Amino acid sequence: MDYALAPLRRYAQFSGRARRAEYWWYTLALVIASVVTSVLDNLLGWGGVVGGAYGPLTGLLVLSTLIPSLAVSVRRLHDTNRSGFWLLLFMAPYLVMAVMAGMALAQGNAAGALASVGLLGLVVLILGVVIFVFLVLDGTKGDNRFGPDPKAAERTGAYHA
CATH class of the missing domain: 4.10.860 (DNA Excision Repair, Uvrb; Chain A)
Incomplete structure (x- = not known):
């Protein structure tokens, strides 16, 4: 679960690298949260209230996770150099x-x-x-132009997501 929360701790950090596990666990957690908020919006009769597509809970989730989602995506691309x-x-x-x-x-x-x-x-x-x-x-093995290899740093204990 640590990988799923790492992008929220690194909210607007666009520099550095993100392992596949960090990106995909966060993405899975976001998909699950989206389904839950969408179901809640529909149960409360709020479905489609925001822009005809979202309920307010889902809209709030999308807005609050937009920056960390972009940041972890950029860091993931950085990991592949x-x-x-x-x-x-x-x-x-x-x-x-x-x-x-x-x-x-x-x-x-x-x-x-x-x-x-x-x-x-x-x-x-x-x-x-x-x-x-x-x-x-x-990701690129070893250091690349975006920073040190997060897998290598994790093995030595130097990486803190």
Whole structure:
């Protein structure tokens, strides 16, 4: 359970490296918490209150874990010796998609909006698979440009998540 809570203790720390265990245990804990809050929102009749998609409890969970989720993702990419800017590359098409769809809809061109969303959706899917593979890969053995190997530091007792 220590790995699942480590990203919360390192709330906004974007530097350094995160082991696969830290990232994936945190992700599992976040998925479980999301399911629990979603069920509670629906039981209380609050489902879809926030933006038509979330209940207030789920929305609060998403907002409160946004920064640690981004931080642990960046540190996980660092562990594979990749820059955290890969996440920006993954998120950029969403912004472009929104702008293009908005412009097409403003001109009354629903087909153009759908086409732009479809094409950029394919780009997002491909980038999502690439990011997923990076997150699954084992980290760089030994030190890399982002810091010392957390596995080696953990074995010597120097690592404190």
